[in-house]
Amino acid sequence: MSSDQASPGRPSDIRDTDPDKYWEVFEDKWTSLLTYRYLGREWGSLDTGVEGNFMNVRHDMRNDLGGITAAPLCVASPECGGFNDDVVVPNPLIASLQILDPAKDVKRLMILPDNLHTGRRLGFSRALLVDADNTERIIAISTGVGLSLGDAPAGYEKIDNPPIAVIDSPDLPPLHHVFGATKISLGLWQLPILTAELASPDAALHIGPQHIVLEAAASELAQDLAQESLQVEDWYVMFCNRGKNGPFETQGEAFKGADGKFGVRINLIDRGNHDRVVSTCAATFRKP
Numbered sequence: 001m002s003s004d005q006a007s008p009g010r011p012s013d014i015r016d017t018d019p020d021k022y023w024e025v026f027e028d029k030w031t032s033l034l035t036y037r038y039l040g041r042e043w044g045s046l047d048t049g050v051e052g053n054f055m056n057v058r059h060d061m062r063n064d065l066g067g068i069t070a071a072p073l074c075v076a077s078p079e080c081g082g083f084n085d086d087v088v089v090p091n092p093l094i095a096s097l098q099i100l101d102p103a104k105d106v107k108r109l110m111i112l113p114d115n116l117h118t119g120r121r122l123g124f125s126r127a128l129l130v131d132a133d134n135t136e137r138i139i140a141i142s143t144g145v146g147l148s149l150g151d152a153p154a155g156y157e158k159i160d161n162p163p164i165a166v167i168d169s170p171d172l173p174p175l176h177h178v179f180g181a182t183k184i185s186l187g188l189w190q191l192p193i194l195t196a197e198l199a200s201p202d203a204a205l206h207i208g209p210q211h212i213v214l215e216a217a218a219s220e221l222a223q224d225l226a227q228e229s230l231q232v233e234d235w236y237v238m239f240c241n242r243g244k245n246g247p248f249e250t251q252g253e254a255f256k257g258a259d260g261k262f263g264v265r266i267n268l269i270d271r272g273n274h275d276r277v278v279s280t281c282a283a284t285f286r287k288p
Contacts, residue, residue, distance in 0.1 A: 010245075011199035015089055019153045026085070026152075026201055031161050034197040035208025038178060039075050040163035045084055048158040053111040054132060057103060060172040063219070063229065065288055067102030068139065070235035071175065071211035073109075073129055078207055079144025081123020082115030086156035089149040089202050091242075093122075095211075097235040098141045106139060108132035121148055149202055176216040179209045184249070187221040189213050191248040193272065205243025205278060210268055214281040217250035218264040222285040225254045226262050230285035233261075237281045245272030252281075260287035 017025045030046075031037070039061070042050040053076075061072040074095050083090035103109075110132040116124040123146045131137040166172065180192045191198070191205070191213050200206040214237065222230050252266030266281045 011194060011196050011203040013203040014201040015150055022153050023155060023157065027159050029196070029199075029201045030085070030159055032196045033200070033206060033208075034179065035075055035206050037161065037164045038166065039072055039175075039208070040166065041076055042163070046086060046158060046161075048160045053113065055109045055111070056168070057106050057109060058166065058168040058172060059170050060175055060178075062104075063231065065102070065229050065231055066104045067231045067288075068099065068104075068106070069215060069219075070097055070099065070232045070283070071208075071215045073097055073099070073140050073142070074211045074235065074237070075208050076109055077111045077113070077127040077129055077142040079125050079127065079142055079146065081125045081144060081146025082118035083123050083146045083148050085201065086152065088151055091147045091149050091202065091204075092144060092207055092239050093147050094145040094239070095207070095235075095237045096143045099139070099231075099233055099235070100141065101137065101139045102231055103131070103139045106131045106133075106137075109139065110135060122146070123148070174216075175212050179212050181209070181213040181216055183216075183220075186224060187217050187250065187252050187254075187266075189217045189250045191246060193246040194243065202242070203244075205246070205248060205270075207239070210239070210243070210279050211237065213248070213250060214266050214268055214279065215283075217252055218254075218266050218281060218283045219285070221252055221254035221266075222262040222264050222283070225256055226285070226287065228287065230262060231288055232283060233286050234284040235281070236283070237279055239279045241270070241276045241278050243268070243270050243273075243278040245270055247271050248278060257284075261285070
């Protein structure tokens with residue numbers, strides 16, 4: 001069996017679904033996906049009983065300095081270029097994030113999206129991530145590009161997809177542990193074979209686990225070079241290929257810059273699909 005063929009237990013692609021059953025299948029896939037439920041993101045256009053776009057900030061979303069990490073912010077604002085699951089099958093291409101405030105005392109984020117241009121295939125979007133209790137306080141600027149993989153049938157109804165009840169505590173496990181990422185060696189981390197919990201509706205590795213494992217590897221490489229804890233400042237990811245099989249491994253290097261800055265670039269590679277690069281990340285960290 002080739003790596004591109006379906007196998008038992010592998011997530012199915014929603015684009016192959018009978019249109020009459022599409023939204024029933026989507027609900028099952030959406031509520032099985034770990035990313036948004038575990039991080040607690042609420043999105044007004046998709047979730048029942050939600051007005052606006054929000055995500056609580058927990059201890060497991062912070063670094064050793066108490067500052068916010070990049071992956072949860074990218075999950076809060078996934079930047080699909082204005083393409084939403086209620087209209088198309090979306091596929092992010094680029095996610096770019098600039099963190100202006102480490103948000104050490106912020107309890108809840110509000111996401112203010114701005115869709116710049118949504119064409120037939122490509123879309124361009126941006127968002128501000130702000131303190132929900134003080135919307136004048138800007139935490140991060142997010143921009144991105146998304147691709148439509150095809151139209152979804154009409155008839156979407158908002159889904160009751162309650163977040164997993166995670167009680168905030170300093171003892172919460174790190175996000176990479178929850179999403180199954182393991183460290184092999186310095187800067188080399190691995191995500192397991194693709195499962196429904198980690199897969200987007202189109203049966204590819206979701207952006208959530210990608211951001212999380214990339215940041216685990218990038219932070220480790222940068223801090224090993226700096227020999228101290230750092231705050232991520234800039235985060236840029238290009239999604240190059242659909243992650244189809246796994247396991248998925250990081251491969252990267254770190255660089256020392258000027259003025260207390262450190263740069264990292266990381267690839268995420270699908271070892272079960274001809275070693276294709278699934279995504280590539282460039283990040284900047286700084287000394288506190």
